[in-house]
Amino acid sequence: MAISSEQAPPIETEVKLKSAAPATGTGTEGAEAADPKRWAALLVLLVSAFLDMLDGTIANVAAPSMQRSLGAGYSAIQWVLVGYQLAFGLLLILGGRLGDIFGRKRVFLTGVAGFTLSSLAAGIAQEPWQLVVARILQGGFAGVMVPQVLSIIQVTFTNKEKATAFALHGAVGGLAATIGLAAGGLLVQWDLFGLSWRTIFLINVPVGIAGLVYGNKVIRESKAPQSLKLDTVGLLLATAGLLMILFPLLQGRDLGWPTAGFVSMVAGVPVLAAFVAWQRHKIRKDNSPLVALDLFRTRSFSSGLAVNLAFYIGMGMFTIGWTLYMQIGQGWTPMHAGLTSLPFCIGAFLTATSSVMIMVPKWGRKVQQIGAVVLILGLLSYIWVADRYGSEITSWQLALPLLVIGAGFGTVATPLPLIVTSEVPHQDAGSASGLVNTNTQLGFAVGGALISVVFFGGLAGNTAASIDEQVPRLRQELVATASVDPGRADEVVAAYKTCAVDRAGEKDPAITPASCTAPALQDPKVAGVLTGFTKDATGTSFAASFETTLWTFGGITAFVFFLMFAIPQRMRMDEWAQEEAAPDAAPAS
The missing domain is CATH 4.10.860 (DNA Excision Repair, Uvrb; Chain A)
Structure with missing residues (x-):
């Protein structure tokens, strides 16, 4: 929505946050009215947010194991993944407003209860359709639960404390996204109690029960001060x-x-x-x-949402492309891929806390713009390393680029929820939280869709180009090692190329294209030679497609850099401004 010049404060104007009201929404100010159990409540909120973010990635890792265990088709497993995302995205706005109307604590605990029960249903599912239904319900209850996290933080904590709370929330998000890869691989690989993939859902049950019991004791109820209708x-x-x-x-x-x-x-x-x-x-x-449209008249809200959407479109592309590159392109196990991503997690964690608590309150959007530059530098370093080492790349060689990318991500992404909700009235905290989460989910969905064009669109061509470079060496190996007649070598090479290109175009990686059963490829000696060449071609082609994804993400991040100029220049808490301002000091710029 366009913002008129009368509605938007000049860029030099410092955006001051209203003092946090107590959870009852009465408008009372001051630290004395703050909820004494707020930090214990934050722990419950963060654990719940962690479970939701974890389940968004962990199921991707366990998908092949689910497919084998249940005898499910590819489309059913896709619905296990997509059903969660779709239900989650559709219910975020409703979930946020329900908290404003009926009480954020009540709706949050309802969401936790539903999420716990649907996790149990997913863990004991015996048929593919049962797992699909359970995952859709799990995503729906997550859509009810998650908006309450930001809204309860918004109305419970004082302005000074909000920075810490949002920093911890951002750090938890980075941890969950990364740990999801490693944890999924570990739980499936360990096969605890013979449960295999089921543990990724069943582990939510005791945590959810603890959250219900503890959350009921420490979270204080809050709702919009005026009576609202659904x-x-x-x-x-x-x-x-x-x-x-x-x-x-x-x-x-x-x-x-x-x-x-x-x-x-x-x-x-x-x-x-x-x-x-x-x-x-x-x-x-x-x-x-359902949505308070006046929120869009606030510059920090509307500009923050625009930056959030653009940034998560890029992040959606990066996370999906990254997973494909590591697990299919490089052939790494889920656990190997998860451990490789730890430097990203460390970088995000380090900057998440410092950016929200220290840097952004003092220097405003400039910190995020520096973070965008750092992120671009990390992407460029990743491209250089991946191009240099190709299919022989190791986790150690990726550690520094991923650390830099994580540092940039934490600096850009973590302050966004605080910026977007900084001037939101307490009565609309739930509605605003739902919009923030829906905006993020939409960004991920668009980014995931663009993967089809940016990553997969060039994969077949990259595969063909990679094999063309192999042809001289491959001919020699076929003749010398597999005893292939020189006259038949070209036939084998052509069949191998057709098979590889067709495989690159398959949506389901488990499907073997008909071209891969060509007679020229069935000789065991030929197959032995082609194994090494196939691994190299796959690694090289996926690396090339991922490099294209990184260049695109870099371009989006550059766009985000300039879009950040729409965000108010300074985001400072009232108390901080009062404490730091000298009696004769000039107004903040």
């Missing part, structure tokens, strides 16, 4: 519009990008426009909209 029409319009856009994005590549998908995405735009029009009507009628 906007049913707005809910239907928002859900329909988001579904029409998110579903084609999440399933586009697996369905072959049908025309109906593009029609659905285009039609989703006027549906969301109708939703906005209805929200304006609801504001005039009873001031109980």
